[in-house]
Amino acid sequence: MAVAQPAPRVTRWSSRQPELSQREGRAGYLDTPALDDLPPHEESLPKSTADCWNRLRDKDRVEAELGLYETGGEEELFDASAPSRLIARGYRRIVFGDHGPYVEFEASQIVWENLPEVILKPSHAYYDEYWAQGGFVKLYKQKRSVQHKRNPPTGGVRHDREGGYADYKVGMCYISPSQLTAATRGARASADDARSRRWKK
Numbered sequence: 001m002a003v004a005q006p007a008p009r010v011t012r013w014s015s016r017q018p019e020l021s022q023r024e025g026r027a028g029y030l031d032t033p034a035l036d037d038l039p040p041h042e043e044s045l046p047k048s049t050a051d052c053w054n055r056l057r058d059k060d061r062v063e064a065e066l067g068l069y070e071t072g073g074e075e076e077l078f079d080a081s082a083p084s085r086l087i088a089r090g091y092r093r094i095v096f097g098d099h100g101p102y103v104e105f106e107a108s109q110i111v112w113e114n115l116p117e118v119i120l121k122p123s124h125a126y127y128d129e130y131w132a133q134g135g136f137v138k139l140y141k142q143k144r145s146v147q148h149k150r151n152p153p154t155g156g157v158r159h160d161r162e163g164g165y166a167d168y169k170v171g172m173c174y175i176s177p178s179q180l181t182a183a184t185r186g187a188r189a190s191a192d193d194a195r196s197r198r199w200k201k
Helices: 053-066 191-196
Strands: 009-012 073-079 082-091 093-097 100-105 117-119 127-131 138-142 173-175 180-184
Touching (some): 053 093, 053 180, 082 100
Antiparallel strands (some): 009 180, 073 180, 093 100, 100 173, 117 127, 127 138, 138 173
């Protein structure tokens, strides 16, 4: 007798913002993940990028609204404007920068046929663009680091950081979580399993 598969848990980013003041901080946010939480091809991931009030606010929001955690996961991610359109199978981590949060992917995790509109920019540009049909999802494929840019473009929060306003990696792909819907199947949808993927204290 066939065993029925559990239905996917679908979550969507909303416009609601959790309350978090500039004075608030969270113990343990800067710890590195346990080795069991790392992708099999990596010995370590960068430390948490949620290190100040605006990044902690965004971290809370991404976790609450999409159920996605900073250390990465196996969730299938869909175009929020067309939830049947698969964009990626799994993600590497979430980068919390001063221009907002971005989901980071390896190229192998992206369903490229669902991002058919491509804008290849000159070599001095920081990224190339890949767009889903309808223009809602925009993927940035990083070409240059922003380590020398102490502050983000207009609309971000200025912290005048020596190491740059965001930890974008050359060759990685980035999409705003506001453009995605996440689906989790089976055990990964449980509360206990979700908690196990948080940054460890």
